[in-house]
Amino acid sequence: MVDRQTILLVIIMVMLFTLPPGSDQPLASEDRAVLQKFKSSLIQSRKEVLDSQYWLGYGNLTGLKLSYQDNLEKKNVLLWPFREYSKKNPWQEREQDSLLPDVVSKRVKENWGNDPVLSHDDHAYPLNISGHLYGDFDVVKPDKALKPFRMRLPRYLKDYYLLYKQEKYEEERQRYELDPESNSPPQEIEGSREKAGNITTYKEGIIELELHSLGYNFMNPELADFVKLNPKSKIDDSVVVTMSMSLKDYPEKHDDEFKMLGVYYQSTGALIASTKSAKFEGGHALPHFTMNEENFNISKALMSQIVNVTDIEQEVSIDDMNNAIERSQDQCEYISYFQLERTDFTKDQLRAIDDELLLPQGAPIPKKLPQLEISHAIVYSPDCGILLENKKSEVFSGLRLEISKTRSRQMAIGVLLLAVIELNLLLRQMKRCRSPGQLSNVSSVTVSLLGFWTLVTLVYFLLRSLQQSELYILLTCVSVIASILCLHEMRLLVGIFTAQENERGTNWWEILRGSLVEGQSNREGEAAPAGGDQPNEEAVAAPVPATTAATAAPQVNTVQQLSDEARYPNMIFFAGFALTCIAMMLISSITRWRISYRRTAEYVILIFFNSYWVPQFFRSTLKNRVRVFLWEYAIGTSLVRFIPVFYMCLDKNNAIRHHYDPVMAVVVFSWIFTQLFFLYLQDCLGARFWVKDKWLPEQYNYHPIISIKDLESGFSLDILANMKPQTADKDLAICDIDCAICMSTLQVPVVSGEVLSVSKKNVDSMMKEVMVTPCRHIFHGKCLEDWMVYKLQCPVCRCPLPPV
Secondary structure, eight states: OOOHHHHHHHHHHHHHHHSOOGGGSOOOHHHHHHHHHHHHHHHHHHHHHHHOOGGGOSOSOTTOSSOHHHHHTTOOGGGOOOOOOOSSSOOOSSTTTSSSOHHHHHHHHHHSSOSOOOSTTSOOOOSOOOEEEEEEEEEEOOSSOOOOOOOOOOHHHHHHHHHHHHHHHHHHHHHHHHOTTTSOOOOOOOSSOOOBTOOOSOSEEEEEEEEEEOOOTTTSTTTHHHHHHOGGGOOSSEEEEEEEEEEEETTOSOEEEEEEEEEEETTTTEEEEEOOOSSOOHHHHGGGGSSSHHHHHHHHHHHHHHHHHSOHHHHOOHHHHHHHHHHHHHBOOOEEEEEEOOOSSOHHHHHHHHHHHHSOOSOOOOSSOOOEEEEEEEEEETTTTEEEEEOTTOOEEEEEHHHHHHHHHHHHHHHHHHHHHHHHHHHHHHHHSOSHHHHTTSOHHHHHHHHHHHHHHHHHHHHHHHHOGGGHHHHHHHHHHHHHHHHHHHHHHHHHHHHTGGGTTOOHHHHHHTSOOHHHHHHHHHTSOOTTOOOSOOOTTSOOOOOSOOOHHHHHHHHHHHHHHHHHHHHHHHHHHHHHHHHHHHHHHHTTSOHHHHHHHHHHHHHHHTOTHHHHHHHHHHHTOOOOSOHHHHHHHHHHHHHHHHHHHHOTTOTTOOOOOHHHHHHHHHHHHHHHHHHHHHHHHOTTTTSOGGGSOOOOOSSOOEEHHHHTTTSOHHHHHTEEOOSSOTTEEEEEEEOTTTOOEEEEEEEOSOOOHHHHHHHHHHHTTEEEOTTSOEEEHHHHHHHHTTOOBOTTTOOBOOOO
16 A cells, blocks of 8 residues: 555655746747747747849848848938849848958958869868867958947837847846845946957957768758658758867957857858858858858858757747847857868768768778868958958868767776776885884874865766767776775874874974973873773784773773774764865856866866975974885875876877976976885985974983882882882882783882983983883883883873884
8 A cells, every 4th residue: 555645745745846946937918929029039030041043142130131232321220121132133242231241251252262173083181070170360451441240130120129128127126135145246337348359459360160060961860851742951061060160369369259050061061051140141141251152052051950859839939039139239249161181081081981980890091180171261240340261271170979989988987097006005004104103103294285175076977978988988997996986085184183182182292292282291190090000902913901890081081082982983074075075166157167177276286296205304394203104105196196287288189178388297297206216215314304302392201210209109009018128239120010011020120219320321221121201101112112002192192102
């Protein structure tokens, strides 16, 4: 039987899944009327494309009713049409008829689509141009300045937009007045603002192109049905391309991105693309931008199919209309022409290469695959009056999408191997450094830096695995190995914190001296039980002293220690998670900074995260210990961490598109080498070679000469009771007491007065066999040293012990 709660839960889930999305919510009657007009205009524009002829011109398309000559003469668009076209008086590509001024169309005709492939044996242009290209451009200033078009929104859209902005402002203002702490102030309604792409402050910059080919129309799932209905519309030498164009200045203070739709002619290597918005229907007019009737017919067939894919009545929403209006107000419109370079392969060879890259079958392909290169580029903005052109004698170059994915796969494999190597090194280091005495010498900051950078790498590849489905398995493997490495580093860090728990509340001067302040030691010594009492604890692989009764103080300390050990993993996990989130947001923000700030941030971040041996250098100085880490771990980990920096800075074709920067590679390598060199000096010259002896406090002495006065302050009374003079020297007595670790007798020399030089040597030699803790407990030297390998605490009273 299914209970009522389950049935209710199922009903609620069904209701949630069947609710309409936000875009399908009922609209106001005014909005609905505006949306219907907008749909009607799209249907009319689609009809214009279907009925268009090259000799008839653009037709009744928004933003294309005026020619450039009409714009110069300041004609009123409301009086359109200004001329009639016929086969005897056809539309021509000239500024009297066209949107393009003669200075632009002349440059296009000289460099675009003039060198077709005539035979199958000729070197062909790239067939699949999906990929990324990068290059430099100049802002062209013709002798006669280009006059911008005044493209305006249709009246009904303009009225709607003003009302929409006013309502949005009022809504934001009300929210801000009700709760100013949680809401930002409303943005004032701006009259005119700077448009994206309106280049006025710089004369040259960087252009980035991201191209995605939709494939042949007879192979595209969305377009194949149109080909079946009209077999004559099958086109096997041109494809529709979606393009993202980014324009930047060299400091990258400005970065404007434009979404464009275009057509690529494979037989001539010519690519044309245009933006579109509510004030400029560039996509519908694109066939007329192609310079001749042959190109027009091809692009018309493709664009007719593209505009018919969308069911305007059902699929176009109010959000689509708002986005089209926002684009018309926020950015310049652009028409772009790109001429690609020929490859060294024929069309059949390119097709075989493309098939193998798309679906690898093991077929032989050249080692040097063809790159994408654009020899000439012309980008024109009619409404902003801007003309861009590639720098002379320079080409735009880039990689095919499949090649970029291959390089990303190679990078992921390399990172996976490096992660495995570092994991192996870490396991070998943890096997050697596992006792409390050894862990107390390790810098927790060093391990934290190593672990934090590993955690950032883990999150980065985990996010990349969600974005790149074709590399999901490989990137997930990298994330798994990185997570295992993180867990072991966290485990090591927990051990370090636990071993260094006795240093809490102490300062660096006390750590340098090797003991706590005298007053604290005395108080702990006075509160300690007798020398024969034992701790209530199970020490792993350590000599455990027998006990007859456990005192209350050790029990409290043990419980406190266990609670601390349980607390550290949670503290490390949440701190690491929070810092990683902050780091990822910071890195994401840095990628959008201007190039000078970004490079400075890169240097600071890389220097900081590769400073992991600096804390260990100072920790070794404080503890006066050398060779805390195995050299194979120190050098191996440093190389593993440096190899990605080396790849990123010196490989010009690296998968993450980082700029070539040999200076950064040299700086980071020099910094890591300097740290390792100073660790080596500590190994050779001593941990405190760089500190003068007179600057250092006196170290704690585990082998002091004990006098009668010393026994009266802090030592157990049974030492006095068991004192048995065994020498003829009245100033020296031998005291027999029990070692609390091995429970056998040890002899402690006790002096009663001044110690002569001859007697002092004898006393010193006897005290070498005895160790006295700061809390005034006495043990065999060998017993206590073996104990301190595992616990830096007094076996009797749990007081912290300085390392030997």
